[in-house]
Amino acid sequence: MNDNRPDIDIWASFKQGDGNAFDELFRRYYPLLTLYGSRICDDKEVLEDSIHDLFIELWQSRSNPEIQSVRAYFLKALKYKLYKHFRKTVPSSDARELHDDVGFVISHDHFIVEQESQSEMHRTITDAVNQLPNRQKEIIYLKIYQGLKYEEISEVMNINYQVARNLFSQSVKNLRELIGKLGILALAMLHF
DSSP states (O other): OOOOSOHHHHHHHHHTTOHHHHHHHHHHHHHHHHHHHHHHOOOHHHHHHHHHHHHHHHHHTTTOOOOSOHHHHHHHHHHHHHHHHHHHHSOHHHHHHHHHHSOOOOOGGGSOOOSGGGHHHHHHHHHHHHHSOHHHHHHHIIIIISOOOHHHHHHHHTOOHHHHHHHHHHHHHHHHHHHGGGHHHHHHHTTO
16 A cells, blocks of 8 residues: 655544554655664664664554654654663763764765766765764765755754754865865765
C-alpha cells in the first residue's frame, strides 16, 4: 500500500489510531532512520533495536504533542534514543561530553559520482568533512545530504534556528579552509 498523502496528514491519522498510517510512517522513515542512525552508531543491532523501540513507544503513546516536521521528529527521537543507549554504556564521568562527541561519520558513498574523473575530488571533500568537529559534520549531513530546512535541523540538533544557521555557516567556512584551493570547485559540487 502506497499512501501519497503528506507526512503530516499521515501523522494526524496515526495519532487518531489508524494502524495503516502507522505502517506507512514506518515504511517511509525506516530507511532514513537506518541511514542517519548508522552515522551515529556503528553497532547494527543497537541501531535496529533503537529504531524498533522508537516505533513501539510511538505506537504506545500516540498522545505526543503536535509537531511541525515528521522527519525532524523521527531524526531527533532516534538521536536521543541512541545517546541514551551510549549514556548507559559509558562511565558517568564521560556521559556529559558524550552528547556532542558521539562519532558522526559521512562515508564516500554519500557523494554521487557523476564522472570517474571527479572521484578524487569527492574523496577530498569527504576527507575534509570527516575532519570537522562532530556537530559540524552532523549539520553538513542534515542540510546537504538530507535537505532539511534550518527549522528541522534546529529541532533535530536541539539548537535554535539562528544557531543552526551560524553552525552551518561556520562548518562551510571550516570546510573551505580544509579543502584549500579545491574549495570553490568542490563545494560547488555539493549543490549549496
